[in-house]
Amino acid sequence: MKSKIQELRKINKISQEELAMAVGVTRQTITSLECEKYTASLVLAYKIARFFGTTIEDIFDFSDVEEII
Amino acid sequence: MENYRKTLKKRLLMACVYIVLLLSLIMAGFFIGRKYAVSDFIAGFNTGVCMGVLAVMIVSIVKYIAALRNDAKLKALYIYENDERTKSLMAKAGGTGINVIIGSLALGTIVSGFIDKTVFLTIPSSLLFSTFVKIFLMAYYNKKM
Numbered sequence: 338m339k340s341k342i343q344e345l346r347k348i349n350k351i352s353q354e355e356l357a358m359a360v361g362v363t364r365q366t367i368t369s370l371e372c373e374k375y376t377a378s379l380v381l382a383y384k385i386a387r388f389f390g391t392t393i394e395d396i397f398d399f400s401d402v403e404e405i406i
Numbered sequence: 407m408e409n410y411r412k413t414l415k416k417r418l419l420m421a422c423v424y425i426v427l428l429l430s431l432i433m434a435g436f437f438i439g440r441k442y443a444v445s446d447f448i449a450g451f452n453t454g455v456c457m458g459v460l461a462v463m464i465v466s467i468v469k470y471i472a473a474l475r476n477d478a479k480l481k482a483l484y485i486y487e488n489d490e491r492t493k494s495l496m497a498k499a500g501g502t503g504i505n506v507i508i509g510s511l512a513l514g515t516i517v518s519g520f521i522d523k524t525v526f527l528t529i530p531s532s533l534l535f536s537t538f539v540k541i542f543l544m545a546y547y548n549k550k551m
Contacts, residue, residue: 357485358481358485361484361485361488361489362485362489362490362491363485363486363489363491363492365489365491366489366490366491366492369491375491375494377490378490380490381490
């Protein structure tokens with residue numbers, strides 16, 4: 338799933354490690370999310386959104402899911 | 407994090423119990439097992455397995471003590487153990503893994519029929535056991551989720 342995590346990280350000057358520690362996952366998980374290899378759970382998506390002070394829909398692109406529905 | 411700290415303390419206690427049990431097994435194997443074991447190789451193999459598990463327990467104890475004494479290490483260990491991608495990876499590998507094992511055992515059953523009767527009876531037993539474990543776990547998680 339496409340996301341704006343990398344973009345938001347760069348804007349806020351936060352490393353993958355810092356984001357990972359803040360949301361309680363490993364750095365590899367953040368890398369996988371940014372590379373679209375892994376889809377975050379609802380809880381992780383919520384934590385990331387809250388960390389950046391935005392909503393889940395603003396970070397994650399649900400257009401693929403909408404197409405299926 | 408306090409709950410995780412308590413979990414680690416419980417694990418430490420369990421690791422100590424395991425160490426005592428393993429040391430008893432190693433001693434029993436050394437003094438009694440050699441007399442009754444089918445061969446020296448089997449007695450040595452069993453002692454080796456116990457020594458291996460003992461080493462894992464000691465490493466775990468060192469890791470847990472270090473984590474309990476340092477908050478940063480405690481958080482790092484918590485994240486390492488609870489990372490959702492790692493959990494998903496383990497679940498996928500486990501699910502596929504048991505299917506590969508069942509398939510290989512089924513193939514092994516056919517091949518062993520041409521080699522030895524004892525092996526021919528042993529492999530299907532393992533196949534039945536693996537299949538039973540898979541069915542049991544599927545039923546268990548079906549009720550749980």
